[in-house]
Amino acid sequence: MAALQEQDRVTTVPATAARRRRGPSAxxxxxxxxxxxxxxxxxxxxxxxLVGTFQDGNEVIRRGMTFDVDLGTLSLDxxxxxxxxxxxxxxxxANTLLLTVGQVAGTLLVSAFVAYGFAMYEFRTKTLWxxxxxxxxxxxxxxxxxxxxxxxxDMGLADTYVVIALPFLASxxxxxxxxxxxxxxxxxxxxxxxxxxxxxxxxxxxxxxPITKPAMAAMAILNGMLCWNNFLWPLLxxxxxxxxxxxxxxxxxxxxxxxxxxxxxxxxxxSLIPVLILFLAFQRFFIEGITAGAVKG
Amino acid sequence: MKQLLYSKxxxxxxxILPFLVTLAVFWVVPLGRSFxxxxxxxxxxQATFIGLDNYERLWQDRxxxxxxxxxxxxxxxxxxxxxxxxxALAALINSNIGSARIKGFFKASMFVPALTSVVxxxxxxxxxxxxxxxxxxxxxxxxxxxxxxxxxxxxITGLVALLAIALWxxxxxxxMYFLAGMQAIPTExxxxxxxxxxxxxxxxxxxTVPNLRPTIVYVVTIxxxxxxxxxxxxxxLYAGNNSPNNQGLTVVGYLYRKGIEENxxxxxxxxxxxxxxxxxxxxxxxxxxxxxxxxxxx
Numbered sequence: 001m002a003a004l005q006e007q008d009r010v011t012t013v014p015a016t017a018a019r020r021r022r023g024p025s026a027x028x029x030x031x032x033x034x035x036x037x038x039x040x041x042x043x044x045x046x047x048x049x050l051v052g053t054f055q056d057g058n059e060v061i062r063r064g065m066t067f068d069v070d071l072g073t074l075s076l077d078x079x080x081x082x083x084x085x086x087x088x089x090x091x092x093x094a095n096t097l098l099l100t101v102g103q104v105a106g107t108l109l110v111s112a113f114v115a116y117g118f119a120m121y122e123f124r125t126k127t128l129w130x131x132x133x134x135x136x137x138x139x140x141x142x143x144x145x146x147x148x149x150x151x152x153x154d155m156g157l158a159d160t161y162v163v164i165a166l167p168f169l170a171s172x173x174x175x176x177x178x179x180x181x182x183x184x185x186x187x188x189x190x191x192x193x194x195x196x197x198x199x200x201x202x203x204x205x206x207x208x209x210p211i212t213k214p215a216m217a218a219m220a221i222l223n224g225m226l227c228w229n230n231f232l233w234p235l236l237x238x239x240x241x242x243x244x245x246x247x248x249x250x251x252x253x254x255x256x257x258x259x260x261x262x263x264x265x266x267x268x269x270x271s272l273i274p275v276l277i278l279f280l281a282f283q284r285f286f287i288e289g290i291t292a293g294a295v296k297g
Numbered sequence: 298m299k300q301l302l303y304s305k306x307x308x309x310x311x312x313i314l315p316f317l318v319t320l321a322v323f324w325v326v327p328l329g330r331s332f333x334x335x336x337x338x339x340x341x342x343q344a345t346f347i348g349l350d351n352y353e354r355l356w357q358d359r360x361x362x363x364x365x366x367x368x369x370x371x372x373x374x375x376x377x378x379x380x381x382x383x384x385a386l387a388a389l390i391n392s393n394i395g396s397a398r399i400k401g402f403f404k405a406s407m408f409v410p411a412l413t414s415v416v417x418x419x420x421x422x423x424x425x426x427x428x429x430x431x432x433x434x435x436x437x438x439x440x441x442x443x444x445x446x447x448x449x450x451x452x453i454t455g456l457v458a459l460l461a462i463a464l465w466x467x468x469x470x471x472x473m474y475f476l477a478g479m480q481a482i483p484t485e486x487x488x489x490x491x492x493x494x495x496x497x498x499x500x501x502x503x504x505t506v507p508n509l510r511p512t513i514v515y516v517v518t519i520x521x522x523x524x525x526x527x528x529x530x531x532x533x534l535y536a537g538n539n540s541p542n543n544q545g546l547t548v549v550g551y552l553y554r555k556g557i558e559e560n561x562x563x564x565x566x567x568x569x570x571x572x573x574x575x576x577x578x579x580x581x582x583x584x585x586x587x588x589x590x591x592x593x594x595x
Binding site: 027028031032034035036038039040042043044045046048049052060061062063064065066067068110113114116117118120121122123126129132133134136138139140141142143144145146147148149150151166167169170175199200201202204225228229231232236246247250251254255264265268269271272275276279283286287290291 | 302303304305306308309310311312313315316317318319320322323324326327328330331334386389390392394395396399400402403404405406407408409410411412413414415416417418420421422423424425426427428429431432433435436465468469470473474477518522523525526528529533536549552553556557562565566569572573576577580581584
């Protein structure tokens, strides 16, 4: 690799020019057509559910999701149903929103706090604890669910939102991401704060946290999406129907003897809307947040 | 108090305290408890020590081996599909030909499925793979000259549906991982190589892949555990934890059935312990072999 770099210092300019000349437009065309076709295939399931929202629910269950529909049978009935007679649907929606906002705020604060300790200080057992963060990242939650479920039942915390959030406030992935971000902040800020007599925690809250906004945005999006879609742990914890979140509620509609398939299809579609709107508005932060950790510094 | 707030020596421990507490209360204690319960018979809150009986039962349990086979098969196939395909797509859009707008549209379209919950994805794919000849996948099958397929009744066709969900949801994410890694590779490497007359494909093999190593390690690690811990995709696709001849049953599905549905906590804990050992063995040996721990600790 060293040899390659050495050589390239002399030849960078001609190399770029050569490549630009060679770029055939036929290849570009084939590539574009291929990409568009792949993109459309990827969008098929979403388009299918969109079409499904205009169809009779029992019809969708009977015929499957399809684009082979008689245009005359499409109607806005499901939309009317959603906004007039959807039973607990908006209750689930509000519950999910409340839980997501609370859990994300808590996760950002706690995880940034922990990450700051790892990024800004030297201490004896640091390596050991940081390896624990990495290990926690490789243990899937599915393996913890049973003992955690037993423990939560014993502690009498079942059926509460607190217990849905509490085990995940110090989130390993979020800690990892914030730590990377903090490592890039000049230590002079800390020294300046100490000179001015600010406490160690004051430096974190008043000097460092305010300049962490881009990292906060990316992590808010990642954690927000995970909370909004969270299914398994709430499924184990929640008992009372009035506390159900969207994924739990939608799942209860998917029963063989259900008679509420209209609400199932439109409800599933509508649950995607907030995430899709946020994605269109903040695409960059989504991609940054979700790909966090892949490129290690 | 004031001294505590200003101590540079004690501050780091306060900062990492929430993690230490979480680690102890929600990881170490439950995992320890799992090990203890796996040596017990737990009935109505009464635990009796029975040694390794649960593990012996597990060893002789045909359904457990089937679930383990299903999980391993799914994990291997997701690795085979979800590393090379996203890698190739990332290389394609990282190339300097083609329109930036089409690439942007493509990236966004591939990424959107990752935003859906497993519940919504499961509902949609269950209905796309429905038995009716009008369902989308059966229309595709018809186009290729097959009759309507009863996808979710057959072992292999059911697996195809599960893999379709995985491909749909994760191709875009993995592609973005690889793309981010590729954009961190200095373009000079490629320029020098093309001067030397190396073909695009050779450049990909000898420059892109070696430089993407940390990203590939990361994606393999999360894919291994994601694959072995798969449960909800099957749970949603089959509208519950039961599938024909248990064809969609995974290790976590079996743990859920035994522990949550049948309340056989001791036996289910043994299932969990075996799964944990398998995942940790694969991942830790992989991370050590790839030198990740050494790099992070440094």
